[in-house]
Amino acid sequence: MNYSPDISITRRSSAVSRYCSAKSYFDEIEEQDEGGSRSDIENQSPARLQDALLSNSGRKTKCRTPQQILYQAALRDDWGAAEPILEKDLSLARAKMTERGERVLHIAAVARSTRFILELVNKMEESDLELPNNGGTNAFCFAAASGVVKIASIMRDKNKKLPNIISKHGSAITMAALLGHKDMVVYLYKVTDLAALDNLERFELLEATIQHELYDVALDIFKKDTALATTIVEGNRSLLHALSKKALTISWRDPDGKWKRFVHMLNAGSMRVCSPVRRIFISMISRMPFITRFERVWVIRGKSLLKKQAGVLLEELWAECLQLPEAELARLISKTQILNSAAKAGNVEFLAVLIRDHPDLIWKVDRRKHTIFHVAALHRQEKVYSLIHQIGAVKDLITLGVDVDGNNILHLAGKLGQPIPLKQKIRQQFGEIEELKQKLGQPMPCNDIILESIKQLLEEILQQRLAEQTPANIEYEEALQQLITEIDQKIGQPSPCNIIMRKALQKLIREIEAIKKLAETVCFKEEEKIMPPSFLRVSGAALRLQREILWFKEVEKIVPPSFLRMKNNDEKTPRQLFSEEHKLLLKEGERWMRDTANYCMIVATLIATVMFAAAFTVPGGNNDNEGTPIMLKLKGFTVFVISDAVAMFCSIVSIIMFLSILTSRYNEDDFLVSLPKKLLLGLTTLFASIVGMLVAFAATFFLVYNNHMAWQPKLIAAISGVPVALFGCLHYKLWWDTVKSTYWSKFLFKPGKHRLY
Structure with missing residues (x-):
């Protein structure tokens, strides 16, 4: 296969808005259609609609127009109310019903009105099913988004071309995959011609199947277009990047016995897409008593099977990437930050596979000059960090790295682990608010000095923002910036009365506390998703602090003695940073x-x-x-x-x-x-x-x-045994966490079974 030097694909701007908000778009349509009084039917005034449609309280009123009757009938799956109207005027089935151009078939698909769609499709022409709304999306895409396979099959039986129609915003199968409708994806995959999809559409489909763990479909798609392994789309996304955050198992590389290899052979592909002969054979094997008695084979059908399929997919993708020239492979890895992503997620299996075939990856650094071990220490991923014990004397050289802020790996271990530290840091940043509250009852001779101090405090908070620009974090920064601007406008203005000044300060404090609450509850949900479960499940602040100290002590063992006294750009040693952060x-x-x-x-x-x-x-x-x-x-x-x-x-x-x-x-x-x-x-x-x-x-x-x-x-x-059982159940987690933290913590950084070489 020939590889182009430029392996990037620019994503369509229209597809970005559709794919990134596919679920929210469908939910918005569904919410609009559930509340009839909130929907604007074409050429109808709001007053007439309010009288015509069902109110939120469920009160029924008399519908005044055929469009309104059809709209409500589609929502309620009431074909009896719609049939007389369509018999008189079938053109209403093709008429637009909403401001966005949804027709009655669109509305019925959103409402999952199966019987209504069955009867309506029988009366419509094949071409009628291809009619789009104002956004260029036909009703079949809405059916795919609904997740009801029967609705999609009814439409497809009427018009075989529907699955292969690429609307303005993509194909139906891609929409179903983005929304995570697994059964719908499996059905559409059988009836969709993948050759009709362009490269970007196939990438979007394959990425969506990986995100929703449809690895059987993903493997089949990839085998038909292996060039997708080296594709980079807008946002520096690749298939390896999507897979780097997924749990996987490379068990077939382990020295399993013949029986386990036979079991894996049977289960390597999902029964949903395998051939009928193989499906019958697997079904017969699964019913044999000795199989279920000895090996519990069909546990593999669940998460274990998904992990194994993910491992196979990773091997296939990585093998394709290794065929690239060294410069292009390095560009693929650095641009998509797959090593950083896998280290953050604790995906040690992913990293082990890549490093086995390309050992130099342990030297790769990200934009902040962090290796995977620096990232693991920063994000408390002990499984990834334990790989450092498998690289021999090389670890003495890797740990010498210093990032852009002058932090060595011990500095990173001294930082407060996520996500607990983020909330703690916010509380620390806003700690001076309590001092401002105490000043409200004291004489305030100079308004400008107080306002300047508040402004300086807010600017310091703004400068300490997170590096990653998550939507919630951007909202947090914008709120702070707006507050700073308002304070700027008030500085220099006369304020003769202390009471007025106090009221102004009280308002500012309320606004700041609202921003604090936003920061604590919203901004850091993304960070919580990448933390190791062992860290998130620890009970109590004391045991979390113990885990932090364990991390610091463990990293302290492998760094040179001079690193204990090394200062970063803020003139802080690792121990000073640890004490301050914690x-x-x-x-x-x-x-x-x-x-x-x-x-x-x-x-x-x-x-x-x-x-x-x-x-x-x-x-x-x-x-x-x-x-x-x-x-x-x-x-x-x-x-x-x-x-x-x-x-x-x-x-x-x-x-x-x-x-x-x-x-x-x-x-x-x-x-x-x-x-x-x-x-x-x-x-x-x-x-x-x-x-x-x-x-x-x-x-x-x-x-x-x-x-x-x-x-x-x-x-x-x-x-009398009930209180004992109750006490044990309610306090077992705390007791067990204490046992693990006290006696099992010494095995926390023990090298696992994932051998690098």
Whole structure:
């Protein structure tokens, strides 16, 4: 295959607006059509429409025009109301019904009115189904966007050309793929001639199938046009870039046995697109009892199969890319930033495949001079970072890299990990707002000085914005910039009354706090998607801080000693940067640890008090002559004594542990081992004391009432296990996170099974 030096394709501007907002466009049409009173029918005034259509409250009114009746009938799948009108005037089926030119077939497709479409299509000509709206989209594309295969099949049976018609905004199969309608894509793939699609349309289709994990279709499309592997479209997007964020498995490269290779051979392609003979053979194999009993083969049908298919697709794409000249391959990698994207997403399998065949990729840096290991340290992707232990002495050279801000890899590990740091940083940036609030009650002799200080604060916040221009981040910056402009206009204006000034400041503070809320709740959702699940699932600020300290300590092991004292462009050493970035997280960790210890210690104290009293108020009472318990020789009494002692001593140990937590110094290093171990021991003994208390209660109930009741003691004993189970379920996550953070954290950076060489 011949490769052109320029492998970029410019994306159509009209397609950008359609494809990037395909779902929002369809939802907008659907929302418009669900509320009839909000739709403008051609040549009808709003007043008449309000009387004619259904109101939001569901009130029915008499329709006054045939267009309105058809519109509502299409929405409600009411062919009985539409049939008399179309029998009188069939041209209404071709008339435009909305401002955007949707016809009755468009509306019915959006409303998923299957019966209405079946009857309507039977009355229409083949050419009528090709009529577009004002945006150049026919009703078949709307049917594809609806996701209802039956609707699309009805239209296609009437007009076989519909799947191959490329409208102004693309093909029907591409629209269905962009919206993630898997069944619709599989159906349309069978009836669409891919040769009728241009290169860009095929790329859009293949990228959409990758994004929605339709790897069986994606593999088939790629085999028909392998040049798509080296294609770059507008926005520096490529197929490898789309695949870099997807979970995949390259298990067939592992030394599996013959049985697993046979299973993988059967499942390499989805049953939805394989041949009938193969589909029957696979179906027969799957029903054999010994298969389901031994290997649980058909678990592969789910996520495991998707990962394996993604791995096969990656191998095919990468093999095609390796045929490029070295300069063009380097351009493809650097322009699309696939290494950076995979490292951010923690896609270690993706990186392992690429580096096996092209070892020099470990030296590649992005625009900020970060290697994949720098990116992994910055975004806390331990699986990717652990690859550094598989490259031998080369790691000593890679870690010497310094980015554009003068940060070495230890500086990056010292930065607050995402997404927690972003919200913490916003709170830190807006921390001076509280000081401004306190000034509102004090005399303010100079308005300009106060306004200048506010302006300076906002400009500092604006300068610390994120590097990535996400839509939410842009909105955040625009709000800040507008506020700075308003302050500029007020500087220099006379303000004789402090009350007026205070009101102005109060308004400014409200606006700033609104921007703060926007930043915390909206701006960083994109960042949360690329964080490792192990980081996001950690409970509590204290355990998150422990994970941050673990990262810093791990990176500290591999850097030269001189890097510990190296200063970046801001004249900060890695340790100084770590302490500054984690200052607020340290405070939140201390507060979280204190609150947890306080609440748990209250419970432990109550249990200790009750168990101490129960030890000397035994069931059945004492012998007046000897002072010994009357039921001393009963087995149930032994259970009571042991469980009471266990609950008593465990609760006391729990109190000691939580008291030790409350009196701790709360230094950074305390969060690494000391505090988590104390918390773990306190939670474990607290749970044991609760179990012992309930066992003692059940034993007491048996001793007192067993001779007088038949089944009630057994029922009470069974019910006493409910609080234990409830406590375990509600607090299991915290306990398990503490166990993992305390004892399993040493395996966090252990090299995995993904061998590079």
